[in-house]
Amino acid sequence: MNVDPADGADGADRGDRADAGDTGQRSTEERIMEATFRALLEHGYCDLSIANIAEEFEMSKSSLYYHYDSKDDLLVAFLRFAAKRFEETTLSRPPSDPMADLEHLVEKLLPLEQRAEQREIQTVMSELRSQSVTNAAFREEFSDIDDLLVATIRDIVERGIEDGSFREVDSTRVAEHVVATLNGARAARATTNRETAPAAVRVSLASYLDTTLRGRR
Amino acid sequence: MNVDPADGADGADRGDRADAGDTGQRSTEERIMEATFRALLEHGYCDLSIANIAEEFEMSKSSLYYHYDSKDDLLVAFLRFAAKRFEETTLSRPPSDPMADLEHLVEKLLPLEQRAEQREIQTVMSELRSQSVTNAAFREEFSDIDDLLVATIRDIVERGIEDGSFREVDSTRVAEHVVATLNGARAARATTNRETAPAAVRVSLASYLDTTLRGRR
DNA sequence: GTCTATATTCTGATAGAC
DNA sequence: GTCTATCAGAATATAGAC
Incomplete structure (x- = not known):
């Protein structure tokens, strides 16, 4: 292969x-x-x-x-084709305010309203990801994808810490939490009829980021 | 069928x-x-x-x-057999202190060290869940499973609010957040080689629950 | 590069003996 | 209830013409 x-x-x-x-x-x-x-x-x-x-x-x-x-x-x-398309449609854009970047990424990964094209690529990625359980090549690819997501969020958080807008949190830990939560909510959208779940997670995630990164409540 | x-x-x-x-x-x-x-x-x-x-x-x-x-x-x-086994091995136990119950549930769903039997049932559930994308009967079952998980956590949170040990949070929102995060971390365990991710999520989740439910930091 | 035709293996499912 | 034998169709893959 x-x-x-x-x-x-x-x-x-x-x-x-x-x-x-x-x-x-x-x-x-x-x-x-x-x-x-x-x-x-x-x-x-x-x-x-x-x-x-x-x-x-x-x-x-x-x-x-x-x-x-x-x-x-x-x-x-x-x-590889699908992973590239996924990354192109969700990641990479000129950096601005760290919190705005985080919110933008969350909206890209878990949009409140999904366009057909985006829903299709998410569906396909969900199907492919499940093959990682038994297929080593697939597993490598999805490990890389999650690594990239975590690194992207971690970098934004670190930028926020450096410019003084965020508290001094463990950036990797926060990034892992956010990626797990987004992946879980995305899986819910792809594999259940629980249509209100993504919106609830969006609200909770925004609150989590505000509390964790800016110390507000 | x-x-x-x-x-x-x-x-x-x-x-x-x-x-x-x-x-x-x-x-x-x-x-x-x-x-x-x-x-x-x-x-x-x-x-x-x-x-x-x-x-x-x-x-x-x-x-x-x-x-x-x-x-x-x-x-x-x-x-149905696998869902029942999953529920039996993860849910249901006599209620005690709400925070202890939450921690126990998190440990059951995302154990730091997984026994072979538990890893096997998680692997199988992960394989089955992915079929929900194209199979309506499977989708119904996994909607029910996630509904049950959310309801279980929501009930614990509400018990904590009633007995005064938790702040007055939106219990459904917190429960949806926790279930999404746990499902995402469990998926990472089943579909990637990112072996440190579950532990990072565990730490972050404990911190999230402490901050959100007890107002600590 | 694309086609038709085919080889081979495996699939889900059934018939009928015991 | 379980077996052997078998079916029809679909799967991956190849051969060879154009």
């Missing part, structure tokens, strides 16, 4: 079109990733088959085997 | 041995549930097959179809 991040597609890639994106055309690999995304939304991870993906791809099954050596290979590539 | 909680096994049950457990013998249905548990641990939900289960059961595949109408039927029965 190929998990080298430097290799965009996989070992079966013939090496042409080394860097797409400059043209308006999407590469075949990108189109396969998009097709996999749709197939995963429609069928779920367990019922995801090469036939499903080929259907969304609107090409034959055997075409997929030209671009990827195996189903496993394709899915590992897709995991 | 049969989801009637009053019907212990399923529609295919012939009705004999209406109430096992009085004898030392485990019923065939119980043995099938145990076999499913082991097969699920070994193969994961996606690769779980009737053949896998029969192997652990040490009987033929067709025997399973005598006791359950279909694979779906068996899995819904297993979901």
